[in-house]
Amino acid sequence: MLASAILCNAHAQTKEAWPSKPVRFVVPFTAGGSIDVLARLVGKHLETRLNQPIVVENRTGAGGTVGTDVVARAAADGYTLLFTAQGPLVLNPFLMKRLPYDATTFAPVTVVVEAPNVLVANKQLPVSNFEELRNFAKANPEKMTFATQGIGTTGHVTGELINQQAGTALTHVAYQGFPPGLTDVLAGRVSMMIGDTINLLPRIVSGQLRPIAIASTKRSAVLPNVPTFAEAGYPAIVSGPWYAVVAPAGTPIEIRRKLADEIRNVLGLREVQDKLKELGVEGRGLSPEEFDVYLKSEYKRWGGVIQKAGITLDK
DSSP, X not given: OHHHHHHHXXXXXXXXXXXXXXXXXXXXXXXXXXXXXXXXXXXXHHHHHHTSOEEEEEOOOGGGHHHHHHHHTSOSSSSEEEEEESIIIIIHHHHXXXXXXOGGGOEEEEEEEEOOEEEEEOTTSSOSSHHHHHHHHHHOGGGOEEEESSTTSHHHHHHHHHHHHHOOOOEEEEOSSHHHHHHHHHHTSSSEEEEEHHHHHHHHHTTSSEEEEEOSSSOOSSSTTSOBTGGGTOTTOOOOOEEEEEEOTTOOHHHHHHHHHHXXXXXXXXXXXXXXXXXXXXXXXXXXXXXXXXXXXXXXXXXXXXXXXXXXXXX
């Protein structure tokens, strides 16, 4: 009995002590990108709240799977966490035949921010809203091309979602990154582009590109004048990058709740809110339980879209 009580007390103290050493955020994408910037911004403010260093480590490769696998294999003690976009969690499992990890086993912490995708057009395309675009597409199918940052990106799967929901036949043109696609859209070699508010906000505000519709559930705070697809009659067209924190399977819920609460508090800071607006993203801060429901629904939804469209990254 005494030994059992001592063990229980030691276990309770271990849980109460978290974090008692540095916490590592593994970012499975390159340094300097928007997700890396967000991880470091959140990490800087978390250090003050948790009284421990937050170390951001970029482990890149294979569309985010390398860094994701590092976390999947880590101890479930709350000291190694994945700060990622949704690709490795809900897209790659359907784009790639073989993953080194099971994407359904991660322990959810929170969704940090979202950046809705926007359908934008070259200013010479004679459409100003989605209904006009659909009508123009029927008469001019050969002109209905859309650029994205590559095969299997959120822009690509959003285009396929639009095709499936609206009955359009938009043709995907994949680029290696955002800049070359933007160049061809601005030059009129490609009619449209689908990308997130992080990349497209400056081009929309400057008037370089004409926004047609935004794939958010309600109008975005960063682009309040751009109508949603729901306003055009397509409420299921909701998409865009979301950045989240997940932990290895088995990480205690107490740790995950504490971390989610502290991240939510960080998102409420004026300095952080100003930076999010500058980046073109909106803070979320879901609880682990809310994120669990959302993650499962996103996995099912995008799996269906990708499989129906026949998108694959395997050669």
